Amino acid sequence: MKKIVKKLIIPIIVVALFAVVYFFIYPIFKLNNAVNNIFQNFENGLTNLNIEYQKEALDPTIFGAKKAYSYTADEKVLKLYVFPLNSSQYKEGEKNGYIASKDNEDIQLYGIFYNNCVLLIESDYPNNEQILTLFNSLSSDYLHSL
Numbered sequence: 001m002k003k004i005v006k007k008l009i010i011p012i013i014v015v016a017l018f019a020v021v022y023f024f025i026y027p028i029f030k031l032n033n034a035v036n037n038i039f040q041n042f043e044n045g046l047t048n049l050n051i052e053y054q055k056e057a058l059d060p061t062i063f064g065a066k067k068a069y070s071y072t073a074d075e076k077v078l079k080l081y082v083f084p085l086n087s088s089q090y091k092e093g094e095k096n097g098y099i100a101s102k103d104n105e106d107i108q109l110y111g112i113f114y115n116n117c118v119l120l121i122e123s124d125y126p127n128n129e130q131i132l133t134l135f136n137s138l139s140s141d142y143l144h145s146l
Contacts, residue, residue: 038082038117038138039069045134046071049127053078063099063109064089065118078131079120081109090116 046053051073058068058079065081072078083090093099094113101107111120112135119135121128 039067039080041138042080042134043071045138046073046131049130049134051126062101062103062107063093063118064102073126076122076125077120078122078125079111080135081111081118081120083116083118085116087116090118093118 043053043055053071053073056070056072058070058081060066060068060081063081064087065083068079068081070077070079089099089102090113093109097110099109099118101109109118109120111118112132114136117135117138119132121131125131
């Protein structure tokens, strides 16, 4: 009996480690990669539209987002927020049309909600129609990559 246990202990440990990596660690890397890709692809899209912009990191936790950046071009501002899947703040925002700040309900995020992403864009931002098309395609890619 002891020989059987000794023979099985290493395969059991290997399977357990594989399960931990596959079910707990891999999804974290996959989510972080998807979030980073959406911003990189968005920036590539802005560059392809010949938009020169200044990028600034925003505090995403104010609205419960995973990551957020602001892009300023011609003194006009565009903000992109990416939310985790099953985000209660995002779901509430879709229903209400805005997301209230976690710290101060007087601060609200209004924008275009699509596939766990929110885009806040000024109406006279350069190439705003092409940016909306870019946003819709990228947010779909983000959701499908998860």
